[in-house]
Amino acid sequence: MEAPGPDEADVILINTCGFINDAKEESIEHILLLLNRKKPCQKVLVFGCLAQRYMREMIEELPEVDGVFGVDSFKEIMDFLSLPDRNRDVSYRRLSYKEDGSSYAYLKIAEGCNRQCTFCIIPSIRGGLKSYAPERILEEAERLVREGVKEIILVAQDITSYGIDTGNYRLERLLRELASIEGDFWIRLLYLYPTMIDDALIETIAEVDKICKYLDIPIQHSEERILRLMGRPGSPELFRRLIKRLRQDIPGVVLRTTVIVGFPSESDEEFSRLLDFIKEMEFDRLGAFKYSPEEGTEACKIKEQIPEEKKQERFHEIMKAQAEISYRKNRDLLNRRFRILIDNVSEDLIAGRYYGQAPEIDGIVIIDNCMSGNIPFSGQSCSENKIKTGEFLDVRITDAYEYDLKAMLL
Numbered sequence: 296m297e298a299p300g301p302d303e304a305d306v307i308l309i310n311t312c313g314f315i316n317d318a319k320e321e322s323i324e325h326i327l328l329l330l331n332r333k334k335p336c337q338k339v340l341v342f343g344c345l346a347q348r349y350m351r352e353m354i355e356e357l358p359e360v361d362g363v364f365g366v367d368s369f370k371e372i373m374d375f376l377s378l379p380d381r382n383r384d385v386s387y388r389r390l391s392y393k394e395d396g397s398s399y400a401y402l403k404i405a406e407g408c409n410r411q412c413t414f415c416i417i418p419s420i421r422g423g424l425k426s427y428a429p430e431r432i433l434e435e436a437e438r439l440v441r442e443g444v445k446e447i448i449l450v451a452q453d454i455t456s457y458g459i460d461t462g463n464y465r466l467e468r469l470l471r472e473l474a475s476i477e478g479d480f481w482i483r484l485l486y487l488y489p490t491m492i493d494d495a496l497i498e499t500i501a502e503v504d505k506i507c508k509y510l511d512i513p514i515q516h517s518e519e520r521i522l523r524l525m526g527r528p529g530s531p532e533l534f535r536r537l538i539k540r541l542r543q544d545i546p547g548v549v550l551r552t553t554v555i556v557g558f559p560s561e562s563d564e565e566f567s568r569l570l571d572f573i574k575e576m577e578f579d580r581l582g583a584f585k586y587s588p589e590e591g592t593e594a595c596k597i598k599e600q601i602p603e604e605k606k607q608e609r610f611h612e613i614m615k616a617q618a619e620i621s622y623r624k625n626r627d628l629l630n631r632r633f634r635i636l637i638d639n640v641s642e643d644l645i646a647g648r649y650y651g652q653a654p655e656i657d658g659i660v661i662i663d664n665c666m667s668g669n670i671p672f673s674g675q676s677c678s679e680n681k682i683k684t685g686e687f688l689d690v691r692i693t694d695a696y697e698y699d700l701k702a703m704l705l
């Protein structure tokens with residue numbers, strides 16, 4: 296049975312991430328925090344990527360941890376805890392993650408990755424691509440919809456590779472079957488590999504109403520020399536063509552991308568061309584990361600590492616350019632009508648997202664007549680009125696900022 300919090304639990308399970316330095320630090324901080332509060336009768340188990348990568352070090356340096364497990368070690372953890380047989384079945388493992396009361400859930404459709412980006416440690420930790428069976432994914436999605444989830448966010452290291460390891464059942468078929476589940480909900484797609492977006496997928500996204508016209512396509516860089524050093528395909532020309540095609544074939548599509556600045560040997564000229572490319576393409580959303588050398592990766596061995604201050608400068612330049620683009624693009628939405636999904640209902644704030652805003656990474660739509668304790672809706676305060684988390688509402692955009700939007704209920 297799930298305990299209400301760590302203090303009441305008999306066993307504390309800590310899932311860790313070892314992808315980049317920030318995630319590693321966060322995982323370690325969390326482990327130390329929980330170890331400090333650990334009671335003598337409790338067991339603390341650590342698992343996941345970071346635990347797999349630094350298993351020996353963790354066992355040696357954190358003796359208070361009762362067990363260290365790698366990824367995919369559900370069964371070993373159950374054995375360690377000697378839970379009854381019915382709990383040992385690996386199929387108990389859920390493919391989705393959702394916070395209590397949230398209107399959205401993340402649904403994992405595959406594990407691992409067959410690619411070899413030179414900056415990335417994921418394939419060596421999580422192994423090659425393993426797509427989950429469509430029946431399992433559909434069953435999980437049906438359960439989520441039954442439980443009231445209104446947005447299912449499909450995730451994997453690269454969702455466009457879904458099914459290439461198992462046969463002909465590919466992402467577009469999965470999308471159509473997911474969309475045929477009865478109910479009023481959205482499907483959002485995160486992490487599409489740029490060179491894997493083909494005609495069939497574009498057609499499906501354009502045609503199926505339940506799919507948010509929002510695509511997160513990490514390009515990582517625009518320059519061919521850097522892309523090749525990263526072990527990734529693409530060129531400015533190829534990306535230009537892809538973006539033009541997506542905007543043409545999927546009306547209203549909102550595009551998000553990710554770039555890495557300060558990759559080893561990135562020259563001032565190459566960075567400046569990346570900046571020009573970002574300004575030219577005007578992605579609706581963009582996340583920039585400073586290159587972080589990860590032990591055990593090929594990129595880490597490249598001699599010409601970029602000094603931290605330079606990475607920081609480049610990061611700021613990109614983010615400043617994107618803030619201007621984002622502000623301009625948000626202003627273009629003024630007076631437009633959207634259907635929003637309500638995520639937050641509190642005493643003085645009601646907020647949601649339209650299809651072009653992914654939770655936790657993009658901005659939100661704030662209901663204008665519900666700000667700062669205003670008394671909306673026939674004299675009731677925001678939390679007293681009938682609006683609930685997980686509800687779809689029609690709004691008109693009334694104001695726009697760099698990231699967030701304000702709107703009036705219609």
Ligand code: SF4
Nearest residue numbers: 408410412415417452
């Ligand atoms: S596609 Fe993503 S997960 Fe796979 S190696 Fe490249 S960066 Fe890592």
